[in-house]
Amino acid sequence: MQGESSQEPNRARQRRDGVRLADVAAAAQVSTPLASRVLNADPNVRAADETKARVLEAAERLGYVPNIGARTLRQRRTGLLGLVVHNLSSPIYLDLLQGARTEAAANNYFLVLGDVDELLTDEEAYRILVNGKRIDGLIVQGGHGEFDQRIADIAHALPTVIVNAPPTLTETVAPLVAPDEGAATRMLTEHLLALGHTRIGLISGPRDSPTNQLRVEGVRAALASAGCALHDVDTVHLTWSAEAGHAGLRELATRWGNSSTRPTALIAGNSLIGIGMLRAAAELGIEVPRDLSIAAVHDTWISEHLVPALTTVSLPLREMGETAVRLLLTDRPEAQQIIISDPPPLLHARATTATN
Amino acid sequence: MQGESSQEPNRARQRRDGVRLADVAAAAQVSTPLASRVLNADPNVRAADETKARVLEAAERLGYVPNIGARTLRQRRTGLLGLVVHNLSSPIYLDLLQGARTEAAANNYFLVLGDVDELLTDEEAYRILVNGKRIDGLIVQGGHGEFDQRIADIAHALPTVIVNAPPTLTETVAPLVAPDEGAATRMLTEHLLALGHTRIGLISGPRDSPTNQLRVEGVRAALASAGCALHDVDTVHLTWSAEAGHAGLRELATRWGNSSTRPTALIAGNSLIGIGMLRAAAELGIEVPRDLSIAAVHDTWISEHLVPALTTVSLPLREMGETAVRLLLTDRPEAQQIIISDPPPLLHARATTATN
DNA sequence: CTGAAAGCGCTTACAG
DNA sequence: CTGAAAGCGCTTACAG
Numbered sequence: 001m002q003g004e005s006s007q008e009p010n011r012a013r014q015r016r017d018g019v020r021l022a023d024v025a026a027a028a029q030v031s032t033p034l035a036s037r038v039l040n041a042d043p044n045v046r047a048a049d050e051t052k053a054r055v056l057e058a059a060e061r062l063g064y065v066p067n068i069g070a071r072t073l074r075q076r077r078t079g080l081l082g083l084v085v086h087n088l089s090s091p092i093y094l095d096l097l098q099g100a101r102t103e104a105a106a107n108n109y110f111l112v113l114g115d116v117d118e119l120l121t122d123e124e125a126y127r128i129l130v131n132g133k134r135i136d137g138l139i140v141q142g143g144h145g146e147f148d149q150r151i152a153d154i155a156h157a158l159p160t161v162i163v164n165a166p167p168t169l170t171e172t173v174a175p176l177v178a179p180d181e182g183a184a185t186r187m188l189t190e191h192l193l194a195l196g197h198t199r200i201g202l203i204s205g206p207r208d209s210p211t212n213q214l215r216v217e218g219v220r221a222a223l224a225s226a227g228c229a230l231h232d233v234d235t236v237h238l239t240w241s242a243e244a245g246h247a248g249l250r251e252l253a254t255r256w257g258n259s260s261t262r263p264t265a266l267i268a269g270n271s272l273i274g275i276g277m278l279r280a281a282a283e284l285g286i287e288v289p290r291d292l293s294i295a296a297v298h299d300t301w302i303s304e305h306l307v308p309a310l311t312t313v314s315l316p317l318r319e320m321g322e323t324a325v326r327l328l329l330t331d332r333p334e335a336q337q338i339i340i341s342d343p344p345p346l347l348h349a350r351a352t353t354a355t356n
Numbered sequence: 357m358q359g360e361s362s363q364e365p366n367r368a369r370q371r372r373d374g375v376r377l378a379d380v381a382a383a384a385q386v387s388t389p390l391a392s393r394v395l396n397a398d399p400n401v402r403a404a405d406e407t408k409a410r411v412l413e414a415a416e417r418l419g420y421v422p423n424i425g426a427r428t429l430r431q432r433r434t435g436l437l438g439l440v441v442h443n444l445s446s447p448i449y450l451d452l453l454q455g456a457r458t459e460a461a462a463n464n465y466f467l468v469l470g471d472v473d474e475l476l477t478d479e480e481a482y483r484i485l486v487n488g489k490r491i492d493g494l495i496v497q498g499g500h501g502e503f504d505q506r507i508a509d510i511a512h513a514l515p516t517v518i519v520n521a522p523p524t525l526t527e528t529v530a531p532l533v534a535p536d537e538g539a540a541t542r543m544l545t546e547h548l549l550a551l552g553h554t555r556i557g558l559i560s561g562p563r564d565s566p567t568n569q570l571r572v573e574g575v576r577a578a579l580a581s582a583g584c585a586l587h588d589v590d591t592v593h594l595t596w597s598a599e600a601g602h603a604g605l606r607e608l609a610t611r612w613g614n615s616s617t618r619p620t621a622l623i624a625g626n627s628l629i630g631i632g633m634l635r636a637a638a639e640l641g642i643e644v645p646r647d648l649s650i651a652a653v654h655d656t657w658i659s660e661h662l663v664p665a666l667t668t669v670s671l672p673l674r675e676m677g678e679t680a681v682r683l684l685l686t687d688r689p690e691a692q693q694i695i696i697s698d699p700p701p702l703l704h705a706r707a708t709t710a711t712n
Numbered sequence: 713c714t715g716a717a718a719g720c721g722c723t724t725a726c727a728g
Numbered sequence: 729c730t731g732a733a734a735g736c737g738c739t740t741a742c743a744g
Binding site for chain 2: 713720
């Protein structure tokens with residue numbers, strides 16, 4: 001017993017920690033290159049099926065997993081895609097992230113997480129990620145007017161897809177994957193019109209933001225079809241936050257004063273704004289939906305749990321994430337604008353909207 | 357002019373796409389190994405400061421970024437950490453993720469995102485991530501009793517840190533980073549006691565879940581200190597969801613019937629449960645906080661926007677993420693239980709709690 | 713302490 | 729079509 005354990009004879013042999021391709025090849029009695037080709041399903045391989053099977057079996061039996069470092073060094077691809085968004089806490093980007101992650105995983109890619117602000121302002125972060133070739137492609141949240149040039153630089157160095165941004169620099173710089181913003185607000189507006197509302201207002205993000213412009217357009221189009229219009233006095237443009245929704249409704253209430261000629265329904269530029277509006281309504285003694293109907297863009301997990309539950313329209317965010325990854329994995333994607341309209345926006349009629 | 361462009365003489369020279377360490381060394385007139393050592397701040401280097409400066413300057417000037425594939429192959433480390441959580445939409449994991457991401461970035465590491473269910477049930481995903489050495493370490497959400505063995509396997513193959521799980525398998529398998537659950541509920545309970553409530557109930561997650569047990573213990577301890585107790589009839593244990601909070605309060609209301617001897621305050625095992633309770637209260641005509649105070653574990657972005665705004669206690673999730681990364685980056689972390697108690701839980705007293 | 717050499721494990725021109 | 733050889737770019741024993 002004593003002599004047996006004193007020498008640890010296996011140690012030297014086990015120095016390298018994993019199973020190498022060469023080990024698989026040896027076990028299957030083929031050359032290393034052939035093993036490589038078989039495992040990578042090279043269509044040019046003409047080896048007998050029996051030989052191929054032996055390679056696959058050996059790989060399976062030995063638990064072979066390619067060394068990613070070696071492969072990366074040789075092929076100059078990392079098997080990683082970067083996803084940089086501005087604000088992960090936003091449910092919007094979470095769904096997008098989930099879609100991207102799933103699609104990436106299905107292709108044996110992994111997703112690396114970045115922060116937009118960091119990438120766009122921190123020189124070091126930029127260099128590591130972009131020049132360092134640590135990722136094979138990048139999905140970046142657009143809509144940062146000020147950083148358009150920076151995104152263009154990135155797209156020049158790395159296959160890049162912009163998601164969920166309005167089509168500004170996109171057409172020339174990188175593909176854009178966006179939802180049909182106009183369809184979403186059109187759908188909300190039509191829902192309100194169908195409930196008998198004829199004067200409909202809007203609280204939304206920055207007036208000049210292209211996303212806002214698309215959403216406003218959708219409202220206008222639907223109203224016009226019904227012979228109605230969107231009045232400036234019924235709209236407030238602040239930011240995309242709950243605080244802005246809160247402030248926005250208070251502003252409208254001030255404008256209304258005691259007048260009885262006011263909108264009976266409001267569209268919220270996004271769900272956060274809608275949430276803030278609900279709170280302001282409670283403070284102001286405006287009962288929703290009796291006194292005012294509210295409907296918001298983007299459905300989130302919280303919508304159905306609010307009191308009253310918020311009527312929303314959901315956009316195909318998951319599919320946007322999937323599409324972005326698919327674009328990145330098919331050669332160098334060309335600059336183009338891809339509006340995901342399948343599935344179309346989906347209305348979730350809940351308790352904040354009622355007949356007028 | 358014509359002859360000039362016809363040959364593209366620079367092409368061959370530019371075949372390799374990036375600046376290599378050898379290029380930097382040549383520019384600085386030192387050997388490649390020395391350049392490597394200078395750039396990696398090897399303390400054994402005795403070269404003149406002027407020489408070092410020349411190397412650094414050359415690297416800077418040429419925009420040198422190390423080839424990650426080569427480095428990975430050589431050093432057997434990827435510069436990547438995996439983070440697998442069960443449910444990213446949970447605000448809990450988002451904060452944890454942010455903390456981990458920041459700390460990783462500060463150490464030039466990137467975070468790769470995984471899905472717990474996928475990792476624990478999909479053999480392929482497991483092999484790629486764990487055996488494939490695609491990451492240097494893994495942060496995994498614990499608390500999946502059924503998968504304890506699987507997590508133990510992972511921890512055996514890869515430096516692993518378990519986060520936000522109760523201390524079950526942890527002590528022997530991998531370090532655990534957890535919040536002080538008991539302190540959180542103790543704080544909520546003391547807040548309610550201070551408001552004059554003496555009969556306090558609880559709606560929480562699965563009774564046998566260790567997390568739940570810790571939270572219940574905190575409630576009991578605080579109540580005991582005040583000469584009160586937690587009655588079984590005042591507690592409901594379902595799941596950690598908003599739906600459960602909703603069902604839980606309805607269940608309690610049924611138990612209460614018309615009796616006037618019932619709790620004046622309830623603690624929600626987490627924020628989601630609290631949100632569901634608020635909805636049930638609205639349906640049942642229970643006015644919060646007049647008829648019933650509600651206080652929940654975990655603060656999220658939505659808490660302050662609810663109507664009424666939800667009183668919560670926040671746990672140091674960001675710090676947990678940071679700590680998990682730090683553990684992973686300091687050698688092979690030893691199995692131990694790390695309770696993050698600095699900063700301590702923080703009470704956010706809002707509108708769902710009032711004096712009794 | 714520093715440099716020349718080796719080698720990490722893979723894939724892929726290249727020659728047969 | 730397949731195998732022997734080269735080489736991706738780095739770091740690190742090893743020898744000096």
